[in-house]
Amino acid sequence: MLNTIKVGLKLLPHVLRLRDYRLRTLKGEKIDEEKMYRDAEKFLNIIVSLGPVFIKFGQILSVHSDILPEPYLKVLSRLQDDVPPAPWEEVFKIIKEDLGEKLEEFEINPEPISSASIGQVYLAKRKSDGKTVVIKVNRPRIREIAEEDIKIIKSLLPYTKYLIDESFYESLRAIVNDFSRRIFEEMDFTKEEYYMRKIREELADFPDVIIPTPYFSTKRILVMEYIKGYKVTSEEAKKIVKPSELAYRIFKAFMIMLLEKEYFHADPHPGNIAVDDNGNLIIYDFGMVGKMDHETRLRLLRAYVALIRLDGIGLVKVLEELEAIQPEADREVLAKGIELFLQQFQGITAETLEVEQFLEAANEVFYRFPLKLPEKLTLYIRMTSILGSTCLQIDPDFNFFLNLQRLIEEEGLVFEAMLSDFRNTVNAAIRKFRLSILEKPIIVQNKRNRTYVKAISVSLVFAGLVYYLITKDSTVSILLGLLALVLATTID
Structure with a gap:
């Protein structure tokens, strides 16, 4: 209880500032953007001070334009999942317990090659053949820490209903529920092993994409193949593969997973992608993986087409199907409002539309209008945002929308989306007709x-x-x- 009060007192001033910004934005009042950025920086520092679970929660909030204004989203997007490593003695105890007799098969280097909020990664040599492997281990007591922090978050959550408004509370509640489930999944390395094997199967048509082979896992330990590579943003990687080609290959591999496969890797930051000496892509870390059904993928494609056409009515229709509109919203007023807002892009094509410009506009639409970001789209938004940033770091001339348009045309997905829209329209018309003949x-x-x-x-x-x-x-x-x-x- 004492910890909950301490965390609540730390967060209270920032929640009150957010309430003020939200009310003034909804009233259409002018806001000092520089001050908002300064407040967002202070909020980020508080999040970091609260520890690894709050850092991960802040990363999730960084894509939720339905509850946070644009400056906060930009500042929180800088949150890094790097924390100081736990002492080797504590980590070795977990390795010893979970590997059991298998421990004798390895010589483990006690210096971690990476340390994040959930786990730490070590290199080891297999005694039988001298092959180098990777051992990923849960941080000591991470489950207990997460359980305590999530309990604090859930205890404080209901107060946002009174401090801000009910719509904010409902959106935040959905985010917290999804986060509290997903973080424990990320701690279970048996699930990560499963995702590695599934995505290896799904990318079988990409011979130039390599995924390490998992050898052994428990909930707290994952032993896998070690594949040496160069970080995709490094000068070594750019010498092996031309930057423009490298950026598009990464973009295509990750977007194909999203638009055509059952599962997709949801964390494509530069630290999780490498290039080997032969120019192959290597994908690491499958702790954050999303799953999207076929209908949702088609709706996302239709939303993209509606945005390009500045079609407010079509966009509202898709948002309705995606359950992204608050129940109390007037759909007709919403469509007119979005169409007016989209007029700022009149005459802009996919070739000239910048991803940052588009995301800022999309974020403002979600923040200004009675919209909510559905749970099933949270990882999609986060993944595409990180992917766009990674590709731009590799190739400064990379254009997200132009390449998305190219990919959709190459894969024949526009026609599929149009057929889906036609099918939905026909079904709706038939239902309306059937109801009408019941009435008279x-x-x-x-x-x-x-x-x-x-x-x-x-x-x-x-x-x-x-x-x-x-x-x-x-x-x-x-x-x-x-x-x-x-x-x-x-x-x-």
């Missing part, structure tokens, strides 16, 4: 009307056949046929 019968008054209804029926059958020939999707075709049958039965 269709009365055909004269021969002209009968001819008109018959023509519609024939057209629907024809549309169904064409749709099936294009998509091989029989569901919509059958529904169109049934609609034609219903209309035909109304003819005298």
Whole structure:
């Protein structure tokens, strides 16, 4: 209880500042942006002082434009997952307990090659063949620390309803619930081993992408293959592979995972990607992996197309399907507001649109309007933001949207998204029609009307056949046929 009070008192002034910025933004008042950046820096320092679990939580908040203004998002995006290593004696105790008799198979270097909030990484030599392996270990007491810190966060959470507003509270509650589940998954190295094997399978079509082979895991230990490589932002990597080519290869590998595969690596920062002497990409650290269903991927593609077309109504429709609109929001007013806001991009093409410019606009839309970032999109937003930053560090001329457009066209995903939009529109129209015939019968008054209804029926059958020939999707075709049958039965 005492720790909760201490943390609450540290955070209270920053929460009150955020309340003030939120109210003034919603009222359309002018805000001193430089002061907001200074306040965001102070908030970042408090987060760092609260320890590794709060640092990871701050990283999650750094993509939530539905609750934080743009300056806070930018400042929190600098949070690094690097913390001083725990003493070797404490770490070795975990290694000894979990490896058991296997411990005798390795000579372990006690100096960690990396140290993060969840785990530490060591190099070891396998005695049987002299091969170098990597041993990843949970930090001592990390589970107990996380349980205590999450309990504090959840205890303080309800107060935001009264200090700020209920919409802020509901969005933050969803983030906290997702975070409290995901952080414990990240501590379980048996899950990381599973993700490594799954993504190895999914990237089998990329012979120039290498993922280390996992050898052995427990919840607290992961032993895997060691593959030497050069950090993708290093001068060595840029000498092996031309920067523009390297950036696009990384972009393509990660976006293909996101747009076409079941799982995607959600943390593509430069420290997790390397290049070997032959120019192959090496991907490390599978603690943060996302999973996205096919329908959500299609909706994201449709959202992208709507944004490029400055189509506020189309965008609101997709946001509704993604459950990104607050229940109390007036959809018509929202569509008009977003269309007005998007007018600032009139005449801008994918070639000239900068990712930072777009993200700032998108963040402001989420912050100004009654929108919320759905849990299932949190990792997607974080991943694409980090990916864009990594590619820009490799190639300063890298254009996220131009390359996204190129990739979508290469993979034939625009057509798939358009068909999805058509299918949703037809399904909605059929449902509306079925409801209307329950409310009142269709009365055909004269021969002209009968001819008109018959023509519609024939057209629907024809549309169904064409749709099936294009998509091989029989569901919509059958529904169109049934609609034609219903209309035909109304003819005298």
